[in-house]
Amino acid sequence: MFKNLPDLTKEEVIDYSMKYVNPGKTKEWIDRGINIVMGKREGYAFWDMDGKKYLDIHINGGTFNLGHRNPEIIEALIKATEDFDIGNHHFAAAGRALLAKRMSEVTPEGLDYCVFSSGGGEAVDVAIKSARYATKRKKIVSLLGCYHGHTGFAVSTGDKIFKEPFLAEGEEGCFVQVPLDDIEAMENELKNGDVAAVIIESILATYGFKIPKPGYLKAVKKLCEKYGTLYIADEVQTGLMRTGKMWSIDHEGFIPDMIVTAKGFSGGVYPIACTVLNEKAGKWLVEAGRMHGSTTGGSEIGCMVALKMLEITTRQSTIDNIHKNTKRMTEFANEMVQKTGGFLKGYSQRGVIMGMEFDVEDASKTVTTALFENGVWAHNSRLRPYVLQFKLGLLVDDTYMDELFDKMEKGIMLACNRAK
């Protein structure tokens, strides 16, 4: 299976994972009948170690935007090792300098500073720390149904299913959640002038790609300006062209104080994430620059990989492909609403990300399983389990799309017939 680990069996991997990695998670997937151990991976497909092929429309939330083991990314990674290693996080560094300069070009005006981390949760933590430094306030407001990662501050902003088991609610009143689209509730929290930041996923991914009502995010930003609060746009799942624009926030007509990006930022091969900050949010970088750091976040190899990822992502041919496939996804979803007689009730879509809402309580037991049986790996929303997350890669071609829709139709119809 693996060129350099020819003797390793799937059974051994599962056995070691049960014994040494995470017995709870390993068992949960096996009990659900989804006992994937990724073996070969290529383009937008991977093969289980038992040889079965899966089309990947989960793409780990955008981690594989450019596909699994994209050849141009792999080449950039190998080339980077000829000059670089992780580097030293204390000094100015070629990789970080070049990547940060490019990021300032692909983010809205005024977002000029970059702080690099190893993962998205860490990058969210950086955004929250930055807001607290800049405002000298502690309180953070997020939305009910949001998810911003599992690290310290990030998990405290999230849904209670993520934070309660680890007693990560934060101090009383420090991390507050309000309902999506309720501008009055937001203002009630902000009006005391004690909120450091509002953090919002521009589309609520873990909540099944729920898109805020038109104008809501802009209205929140206005309130932030009124009450001296910073606005953090979490673009970990929605950024990097997946919505047809570089950032989902670009559809909303305002500029946030910070943008957080991760997942696909890694090109799918080298962990790296980034918090982009404006002058106000980046105050600590000028006044107390050594007060936050990460040894491996912003590794120079990772920076060279991310630079290549940005080059591919911003190509006109990539953007054209996204627009074309956005249309194909819409057509497919409309067709499936008809063909299933409403079992697929509706969908939310921006670009090549889509939440498909099914007439079931828990799509993990029906749709996800039926798709899995038909060779498609997709994942339902954790917080609204009746929604399937359909996340298409940026570079998929027509042949892939035809194969995908054929398999998805079979899977969805199977789930539909089973539900009758």
Ligand SMILES: Cc1ncc(COP(=O)(O)O)c(C=O)c1O
């Ligand atoms: C919107 C959002 N923010 C932050 C994160 C955390 O990223 P990471 O898993 O790299 O820590 C995730 C991860 O799924 C996410 O979906």
